[in-house]
Amino acid sequence: MKILVLNAGSSSQKCCLYDISSDTFPQEAPKPLWFAKVDWSHHQGTAEIEISTAKGAYLQEEISTDSRLEVIVYLLNTLHQGSTQVINQLSEIDIVGHRVVHGGREYRDSVLITEDVKNAIANLSNLAPEHNPANLEGIIAIAQQLGNIPQVAVFDTAFHSYIPHAAAIYPIPYEFVEQGIRRYGFHGISHQYCGNRAAQILNQDLASLRLINCHLGNGCSLAAIKNGRSIDTTMGFTPLDGLMMGNRSGAVDPGIIIYLMEKENYTPEQLNHLLNKESGLKGISGVSGDFRQICDAISQGCDRAQLALDIYIYRLKYYIGAMIASLEGLDVLIFTAGVGENVPDVRKLTCEGFSFLGLQLDNHKNENKPIDIDISSVNSTVRVLVIHTQEDWQIAYECWRQMTKNPRTKN
Ligand code: ADP
Numbered sequence: 001m002k003i004l005v006l007n008a009g010s011s012s013q014k015c016c017l018y019d020i021s022s023d024t025f026p027q028e029a030p031k032p033l034w035f036a037k038v039d040w041s042h043h044q045g046t047a048e049i050e051i052s053t054a055k056g057a058y059l060q061e062e063i064s065t066d067s068r069l070e071v072i073v074y075l076l077n078t079l080h081q082g083s084t085q086v087i088n089q090l091s092e093i094d095i096v097g098h099r100v101v102h103g104g105r106e107y108r109d110s111v112l113i114t115e116d117v118k119n120a121i122a123n124l125s126n127l128a129p130e131h132n133p134a135n136l137e138g139i140i141a142i143a144q145q146l147g148n149i150p151q152v153a154v155f156d157t158a159f160h161s162y163i164p165h166a167a168a169i170y171p172i173p174y175e176f177v178e179q180g181i182r183r184y185g186f187h188g189i190s191h192q193y194c195g196n197r198a199a200q201i202l203n204q205d206l207a208s209l210r211l212i213n214c215h216l217g218n219g220c221s222l223a224a225i226k227n228g229r230s231i232d233t234t235m236g237f238t239p240l241d242g243l244m245m246g247n248r249s250g251a252v253d254p255g256i257i258i259y260l261m262e263k264e265n266y267t268p269e270q271l272n273h274l275l276n277k278e279s280g281l282k283g284i285s286g287v288s289g290d291f292r293q294i295c296d297a298i299s300q301g302c303d304r305a306q307l308a309l310d311i312y313i314y315r316l317k318y319y320i321g322a323m324i325a326s327l328e329g330l331d332v333l334i335f336t337a338g339v340g341e342n343v344p345d346v347r348k349l350t351c352e353g354f355s356f357l358g359l360q361l362d363n364h365k366n367e368n369k370p371i372d373i374d375i376s377s378v379n380s381t382v383r384v385l386v387i388h389t390q391e392d393w394q395i396a397y398e399c400w401r402q403m404t405k406n407p408r409t410k411n
Helices: 068-080 115-126 132-146 174-178 188-202 254-264 268-277 280-285 291-299 303-327 337-342 344-352 363-367 391-405
Strands: 002-009 012-019 034-039 046-053 058-064 095-100 151-155 210-216 220-226 229-233 332-336 383-386
Touching: 002 132, 002 391, 012 068, 012 391, 034 068, 046 068, 058 068, 068 132, 095 132, 095 391, 115 132, 132 151, 151 391, 188 210, 188 220, 188 229, 188 332, 188 383, 188 391, 210 303, 210 337, 220 303, 229 303, 254 268, 280 291, 280 303, 291 303, 303 344, 332 337, 332 344, 337 344, 344 363, 344 383
Parallel strands: 002 095, 095 151, 210 332, 332 383
Antiparallel strands: 002 012, 012 034, 034 046, 046 058, 210 220, 220 229
16 A cells, blocks of 8 residues: 655645555554655745655755645656656555644544545634645645545644543633633644554553653653543643743743733734744753754853753653643653654653652663663663654554545545
C-alpha cells in the first residue's frame, strides 16, 4: 500500500511517501521512499524545496511562488519524474493522509475526508487561523491532482478529545464554555505515537501504563496518558498555554494582558506578536528561541540565557508535577522532539526533580544519543524513555487503519 502523507505548517510543507507491503502494519517506521520539505519562512514569495529518497537521491530547488497548490503540483511531479522518481505514475498512490491541526469537539478520531469534513475544517479555521486553511489547501490540491483518491484527516486535537471536563473547562462564565472556549490541546499525533511506541519498547500493554510525554520542540507540550488516552495536556484553547517554549510564553497571569492593554495600549495584534513570537526562551534570553543558540550563549557566560534555561526547566518540572497528580502516579516519562531527543542536560535536570519518587537516570545511557530506548537505571521506579517522534508514520498508520476497515477503491 502506497501512502502519501502531507503535513502543512503556516510557512512550511512536508510530504512523504511510504510503501507498506506487509499484511500487518509494521511496528517500526521504515524510511519513507521519498521525502520533501518546503520552507517559505526565509524569503517571502520563495519556496525553498528539498527532496530526498530512500535510495539516496537528493534535489534542492527554489521556486518563486507563494502558492501551496503550485508547490504540491511540483512535488507530485518529482515522485514520478526526474532524479527523485520513486513510482511510475501517481495512480500507484492508494491513499493520502493529512495532518489537520484543529478538529474541534466534533472530530475525536481520524476520518475519511468528505465535503462535510472539508466544510468542518474550514469552519474551524477561526480556532487555528494559521493552520487549518493551509491543511485545507493541501486537501484541495490533492483532490485536483489525484481525483477521487481516498484522503484522511488526522487531527492534532483528536487524541485529547476525551480529556475529562474538569481538566478541559476553564472556570469562566459558562456561556463561553458553550461557545467552545475550552482546552483542546495540540501535538496529539506526536503524543499518541510516543505513547504507543513506549508500550512497544517496554513490551507492555499501553492500557496498563500511566505515561507523561514531554514533546519539547519549538512548541512544547505535555500529555498525561492513561488507558491509552490523553487525560490532560498543557496546551489549551490555543497552542500558547502551558510550558515555556522557544518564542511563546506559555501560561502567564491573564492579568498581565489586561495590564498591557490598559496601561500600555497594546492592541490584540501586538499582544499576539508579543506572546507568540517575542516571549519564551527568546524573550528572556534576548538571544534566540532556538535551543542550540541558548546552549551556546550559556557556554559563553550569558546570564539571561542561563535564566531562560532555569525558567524552562522549572516550568517543565512544575507541569510534570501537575500531570503526575492528574494520573495519580507515574510509570513512564518520555522525552521527544528536537530538545527532548537531543539535549541530555534537559532530561537530567528535569529528572533530578523527581528523584524523591525513586526516578533515577542511567547517566551513561542519557549522554549517549539515545533513540527509542529506556534511559532509566535498573532500580528506577519510573521508566524514562527517549523516543524519536514520527508524526508522519502515525498519520500513515491512520490511513492504513481507514483502508483496512473501509477499503474504498480508487477510480
Ligand atoms: P518543531 O516544533 O518546529 O517541530 P523541533 O522538534 O524540530 O521543532 O525542535 C526544534 C528545537 O530543537 C529547536 O529549539 C532546536 O534548537 C532544538 N534542537 C534540535 N536539535 C538539537 C540539538 N542537537 N541540540 C540542541 N537543541 C536541538
